[in-house]
Amino acid sequence: MDGDQLYKNQTRHSQLFMEKASTVMPGGVTANIKYFQPNPIVMQKANGAYLYDVDGNEYIDYLLSYGALMLGHGNKTIKEAIFEQMNNDGTLLFGTPHRHEIEMAHRIQSLYPSMKKLRYTNSGTEATLLALRLAKAYTQKDGLAKFEGHYHGGYDEVLVSVNPSLNQAGPKEEPYSVLESKGMASSHTQKTVILPFNDLENCEKILRKKQKDIGALIIEPLQGGFIRAEQPFIEGLRKLTKELGIVFIFDEVKTGFRVALGGAQELYGIEPDLTALGKVIGGGFPVGIVGGLDDIMDLSAPRQSADVFDPSQSQKSDAADVLFHSGTYNGHPTILAAGLATMDVLTKESSNVFELTNELKEQLTHLFKTKSIAMKAVGEGSIFNIVLTNKKKILDYRELQSSDLYMRRKIDLRLMTEGIYTKPLNRYSLSTAHTEKEVEKTIAAFERVLDGL
Ligand code: PLP
Numbered sequence: 001m002d003g004d005q006l007y008k009n010q011t012r013h014s015q016l017f018m019e020k021a022s023t024v025m026p027g028g029v030t031a032n033i034k035y036f037q038p039n040p041i042v043m044q045k046a047n048g049a050y051l052y053d054v055d056g057n058e059y060i061d062y063l064l065s066y067g068a069l070m071l072g073h074g075n076k077t078i079k080e081a082i083f084e085q086m087n088n089d090g091t092l093l094f095g096t097p098h099r100h101e102i103e104m105a106h107r108i109q110s111l112y113p114s115m116k117k118l119r120y121t122n123s124g125t126e127a128t129l130l131a132l133r134l135a136k137a138y139t140q141k142d143g144l145a146k147f148e149g150h151y152h153g154g155y156d157e158v159l160v161s162v163n164p165s166l167n168q169a170g171p172k173e174e175p176y177s178v179l180e181s182k183g184m185a186s187s188h189t190q191k192t193v194i195l196p197f198n199d200l201e202n203c204e205k206i207l208r209k210k211q212k213d214i215g216a217l218i219i220e221p222l223q224g225g226f227i228r229a230e231q232p233f234i235e236g237l238r239k240l241t242k243e244l245g246i247v248f249i250f251d252e253v254k255t256g257f258r259v260a261l262g263g264a265q266e267l268y269g270i271e272p273d274l275t276a277l278g279k280v281i282g283g284g285f286p287v288g289i290v291g292g293l294d295d296i297m298d299l300s301a302p303r304q305s306a307d308v309f310d311p312s313q314s315q316k317s318d319a320a321d322v323l324f325h326s327g328t329y330n331g332h333p334t335i336l337a338a339g340l341a342t343m344d345v346l347t348k349e350s351s352n353v354f355e356l357t358n359e360l361k362e363q364l365t366h367l368f369k370t371k372s373i374a375m376k377a378v379g380e381g382s383i384f385n386i387v388l389t390n391k392k393k394i395l396d397y398r399e400l401q402s403s404d405l406y407m408r409r410k411i412d413l414r415l416m417t418e419g420i421y422t423k424p425l426n427r428y429s430l431s432t433a434h435t436e437k438e439v440e441k442t443i444a445a446f447e448r449v450l451d452g453l
Contacts, residue, residue, distance in 0.1 A: 149397025
């Protein structure tokens with residue numbers, strides 16, 4: 001039986017569920033990223049490193065909610081912290097300043113010293129949005145630069161050249177700005193400049209040419225969490241952005257806590273001007289944090305405007321004097337309690353996750369070699385991806401697109417029938433709940449799948 005048929009046979013209840021779901025939600029999903037063919041798997045339960053679907057199948061979870069669940073499912077320390085917060089504080093939401101906000105800020109700063117001041121948001125998307133607004137206000141330049149293939153959230157300004165088809169993407173040295181969604185203003189092809197990753201010479205040419213318009217350069221220091229910026233490249237960008245008066249933003253929503261506890265900035269020994277965090281630090285809840293240099297962050301402080309009442313001024317000052325940042329749920333106490341518990345566990349146990357991930361990568365590399373298959377496990381810390389290529393290194397989006405994505409998808413579907421869960425073509429993330437036992441089972445499953453190709 002071919003892999004797709006086997007997959008369909010094992011996920012019949014998921015298919016029925018999806019048929020019903022698509023009568024009430026477009027495509028049956030609440031986010032397009034949750035969809036894949038032939039059909040998504042509908043989950044019923046989870047525990048530790050495992051997911052259980054509506055057909056009764058068990059999976060080792062390597063998706064971990066796109067990397068967010070670094071303590072796995074249902075972690076006891078997080079659960080206790082949530083209940084303690086609710087019982088002690090007597091509320092889920094103060095809607096006022098409260099102690100967890102300060103405590104978390106100090107904890108973040110101990111790992112991310114570049115985040116001199118910070119603000120909370122409700123998602124990674126909101127975090128990069130605020131970082132970009134701060135950068136543009138600070139530099140008084142309203143354009144931004146980002147890299148081809150890098151994702152920073154779902155709003156128009158950054159939804160440019162995230163996953164462009166190679167025949168639309170333009171020359172490698174100076175990629176086009178390709179809009180990723182219907183309904184976007186065409187002005188984003190001008191305001192959002194696209195740079196080639198790991199190509200300092202051409203980045204410098206573009207940035208020098210457009211420096212008057214570009215207020216911010218935002219980067220995923222490891223694209224998708226696994227394609228590493230080369231050290232001289234990222235050091236060169238740090239120097240260049242300082243010289244050209246461009247705010248350098250590390251989007252560490254994916255890499256934060258995962259490539260190292262102190263994120264990519266710890267890995268590279270580089271301090272960005274601003275950092276966006278998310279995912280892991282919510283302990284499974286939606287969260288985002290933006291932090292960085294005092295001068296930039298202080299732009300979001302309350303000013304003479306709607307925020308500060310000055311009786312000597314009969315009229316409000318200009319709206320443009322204010323950098324707007326707000327949100328009903330910013331700094332949510334329960335979420336921060338879950339985040340603080342996550343930090344407690346990670347300070348003690350993150351090195352185990354990093355070691356186990358390394359071991360899994362090494363064993364996979366060995367297996368690929370013995371099977372003479374051109375596959376690689378590429379990544380840092382607790383995330384990696386599997387790339388089918390003969391190349392020694394994957395340096396950017398275009399190289400990844402040129403790898404054998406067709407075969408990778410086929411392998412991913414077959415692995416799901418062997419109880420290994422990651423959405424097709426997605427990365428592998430590990431958690432404190434994964435152990436040697438899961439590594440062993442994973443290697444055995446890979447071996448069966450590769451033998452059956
Ligand atoms: N930035 C990066 C690097 C991400 O990987 C993501 C999400 O995957 C985001 C931003 C957006 O975060 P969220 O999904 O929490 O809005």
